[in-house]
Amino acid sequence: MTEPLHRIALPTGVELDVQVAGSPDASPVILLHGFPESHRTWRHIVPDLARDHFVLAPDQRGYARSSKPAGVEEYKADRILADLLALADHFGIGRFTLVGHDWGGAIAWMAALQRPDRVSRLVIVNAPHPLVYQRAVFDDPEQRRASQYIRRFRDTSIDQGLTGTGLEKFLGSTFAQHVTRAIAGEDKAAYLDEWSQPGAMTAMLNWYRASGIIVPAPEEAPERPAWLDAAFPPVTQPTLVIWGMKDKALLPGQLQVLPAYVPHLTLTRVEDAGHFVPWEKPEAVLSAMRDWSI
Template identity: 50%
Template sequence: MSGELPQRRVPLSTGITMNVAFAGPDDAPPVVLVHGFPESHRTWREVAARFDDRFRLIMPDLRGFGQSDRPQDVAAYAAEALIADIFALADALNIDRFALVGHDWGGAIAWAAALRGDLRIERLAIINSPHPLIFQRSLIEDEAQRAGSQYIRAFRDPKLESGIEAMGFPTFFEKSFSKHVDLAKIPAEERQRYIDDWSRPGALTAMLNWYRASHIVVPTPGEHASMPAWVGRGVPKLKIPVRVIWGMEDKALLPVQLEGIGEVGDDVDVFPLKGVGHFAPWEAPDQVSEALAPFLAAA
């Protein structure tokens, strides 16, 4: 793992304070990179080290994660609040336009932010995070994806915190990552950093509230389920360049998420990563960086 990134806490107009890591020259093109569950800005440490000479990299701990504020109400994690944090962070740092990169839940918010059509986002890069329309359709129509997403139902259970605390955070770490990456590749110090973050008061509830606030419908296997009305209404087609980078061995988000992905925008390309799983940014930082850097430099 690379060395520690400089960090500072940034108060936002949305009422929270974010812990944010930085890399690269202040006068370089700005790129905001947003992580997923159950991580922090540390998702990007190896990727950042591979092109921090060319970009101004801004890597927040999203609300509820890492060292950022951890509201306890589910309503504090509604999509509009999470999207507003991204733009409020740009405002706080006096950034007019930026590229947005997201992985997992960070990718979900990146998709949603871009779909608003806000001109401050110049281009969008997504790593193993499904487009909302394709994801919701697959949860209704594709039994394999529905089965792979049952963890979402589990994470919404109000009793889950007590269950995780009973098993202990080291066991939760293994359950979270062992299906997706060789645990032997994760140094003990790095593992402890995540466990320390999760152990902070209210952290577990805050992280799980991302799932509880989501309106994505996840039926049980075999259950008859109707397509939510918003799917029929559709979402806007993206006008900005989009690059989708996908670890093809993802056990939670299956390749069905790439079916029709080229139709969600006017300029969409896909970089499949063979032999790479869900946590691509730190499982395969060379491949992720090789896919990201030229796309970001094209702005």
Template identity: 55%
Template sequence: MKTERIALSTGVTLNVATAGPKDAPPVYLLHGFPESHRTWRGVMPMLEKDFRLVMPDQRGFAGSDKPHDLDDYRVDKLIADLLALADHQGHDKFALVGHDWGGAVAWAAALRGGPHIERLAICNSPHPLVYQKSIIDDEAQRAASQYIRRFRETGMEDRIREMGLDTFFEKSFSPHVDLAAIPDEERATYLEDWSGDGALEGMLAWYRMSPILVPAMDEDDVAYPEWMMSGVPTIRIPTAVVWGMDDPALLPCQLDGLEELVDDLSVTRIERAGHFGIWSHPVPFGKALHAFLSG
């Protein structure tokens, strides 16, 4: 795996990891919170022989630029980074894989119907329409999503620093994975990424700029937001959803109704894997992704 910082036409410089033959079919892999390109460390060995893997640290994360203006984290700018990176790499068409917030960017890019994405794979990241509806109507999912309200609070980054990054590490991952299974060097990499200037602010900006409405538990008669009422386009490209079924943040209800929103859909359920199954259970995720990306 090779990493380099690449200045994009969108005005940011991203730290980008690449692997696999340069002439192989390109696959762009987008990580989520609170991670980096290393999200894909477990599945990369299963994909790199047959695909050209491009794995950026998205803006606000790890080794990439961290703009200070919240407006710089609008979804259209996040998609623009992806397309600018593909243009820089000389890839007019590519497959797209996303996990968590990376999946949110991937869903949004596919919903815009551009000609660049040939295949879409999603790992534990909800379709925006399904997610928004469930947060309002499903009590269990609303409860599981209350952390978003806390991450949006003013001064949350300062409170994280006060509690200590070690404590934040444990709070972030202990509900999802066995902490003892995370090597010390991986823990050290996370702590180093989070301690950089503006790192916490950049990561939290993704929550603060998301259009998803998260009502408090005691709010009644919550109206659907306007964007939801206007509907979203049907996704026409082949799409695979690979889901860790023990995800406590994104419940299995996120799989309900997807077949009505995606024309060509396959769903693979990974039992006993949680939100970070992409690296805690890399073999079933890697096999599912390879099978789908191979067509």
């Protein structure tokens, strides 16, 4: 049975809908979804984790019926990280295991690097390490080509077409190509409902527009940022990375260099899943988590 959503007002100025499950006395786990989803990313994961954990799965700012502040700057990573920490504070949680997929994974990497006092353990699902990804976009022609969708999503002229039948087209042509099974029935209805909320598509796309990720055009030769070849701090937490190997947007070649930046790494490859592995192959994600002793 799906747990009801709790509406939580945070001191960061937003209200988030949050799925809350399990005993508050149990070890805390916070689950962060990515684009273009919601807490439903974890719908097959939460019930099992809640047996022995206190689980929070928010609809992050801009998504579903959570607050959608106006302006691209409202979706910068530091503001989203502040939401995460404020949510933990609201429930009196000090240190927690953090799980993130896609953009939720990007925030999870950032949280682990910047706030090791709060993030005790880290689980990443198809979300690239920030240095490894930015370097790949510069140095790997295949990854650069695969990342061109970010340039398209930063074009604000697309927003006006993402209503009504435009959302159906988005689901079929932009979203569905990154999954390994059909999006239909209850799943399709839920996505279209969430995306149809006033301002939702612009708010979700603003995550891309606020990001500092540099995505050159395929044949462009931009100046290389100095930080790409400078020292980069390691992730100190025990870290589990789960990767759907059929991901067409975030290519699995990046996994090869992860150990250099994540000393305490466990890597689980899910060969028969694409980018959205938490709901394509939830049993594989759960198995990896449990084997890792989450």
